[in-house]
Amino acid sequence: MASFMSMFGGRKDPKQSAREAIVTLRQQLQMLEKKEEHLQKRIDEELVKAKANAVSNKAVATAALRRKKAHETELDRLAGTRLQLEMQVNTLESANLNAETMQAMKKAADALKVIHGKMTVEQVDTTMDSVREQKAVADEIADIISAPTGQEDMDELQEELGELEQEVLNERLAGAEHVPIHKPETSRAESSRHQAPAIEDDEEAELKQLQASMAM
Numbered sequence: 001m002a003s004f005m006s007m008f009g010g011r012k013d014p015k016q017s018a019r020e021a022i023v024t025l026r027q028q029l030q031m032l033e034k035k036e037e038h039l040q041k042r043i044d045e046e047l048v049k050a051k052a053n054a055v056s057n058k059a060v061a062t063a064a065l066r067r068k069k070a071h072e073t074e075l076d077r078l079a080g081t082r083l084q085l086e087m088q089v090n091t092l093e094s095a096n097l098n099a100e101t102m103q104a105m106k107k108a109a110d111a112l113k114v115i116h117g118k119m120t121v122e123q124v125d126t127t128m129d130s131v132r133e134q135k136a137v138a139d140e141i142a143d144i145i146s147a148p149t150g151q152e153d154m155d156e157l158q159e160e161l162g163e164l165e166q167e168v169l170n171e172r173l174a175g176a177e178h179v180p181i182h183k184p185e186t187s188r189a190e191s192s193r194h195q196a197p198a199i200e201d202d203e204e205a206e207l208k209q210l211q212a213s214m215a216m
Contacts, residue, residue: 018096
């Protein structure tokens with residue numbers, strides 16, 4: 001069908017045309033390589049023949065060298081043709097790759113257009129401003145919720161502090177009641193002096209009572 005359309009000027013796919021051209025050029029290159037191999041074989045054969053007759057039959061040797069020279073000329077021409085075909089293959093492959101790359105990029109661009117739709121830069125800016133505004137509101141609400149409740153908290157803290165102070169004072173007073181009373185040494189000496197006469201009076205009374213009983 002493609003050949004039929006091309007015969008009547010039908011439009012062919014550029015990608016398909018490039019592939020067909022590359023295939024044709026590669027087939028031609030294979031044919032040239034086989035031709036070169038054949039010519040190289042003929043050159044080697046003529047060289048052997050020329051060496052074999054270089055002394056015994058110079059005419060045959062000379063004819064062999066002429067044929068060898070003609071084959072080498074043809075081999076050089078084929079080498080130049082092969083180089084041109086290889087350059088064309090490389091050019092077509094590069095152009096085909098570029099075309100496929102551009103087609104892929106075009107598809108990607110079309111996909112981006114579909115994804116973005118009617119989205120514009122102004123709409124994106126407006127949306128981002130709204131997002132930032134709502135975030136600021138959320139942060140402010142969080143700060144208000146986590147902040148102290150004010151005077152009520154201060155009153156509660158003052159009350160707790162007063163209870164702690166009273167508890168410390170009570171502990172200090174309780175500790176003071178268990179401390180033993182310390183009397184100075186001078187007081188002890190004075191007490192001893194006051195007790196000494198009383199003891200002497202008792203002893204003297206007891207002695208007088210003993211003497212009275214002996215006199216009886």
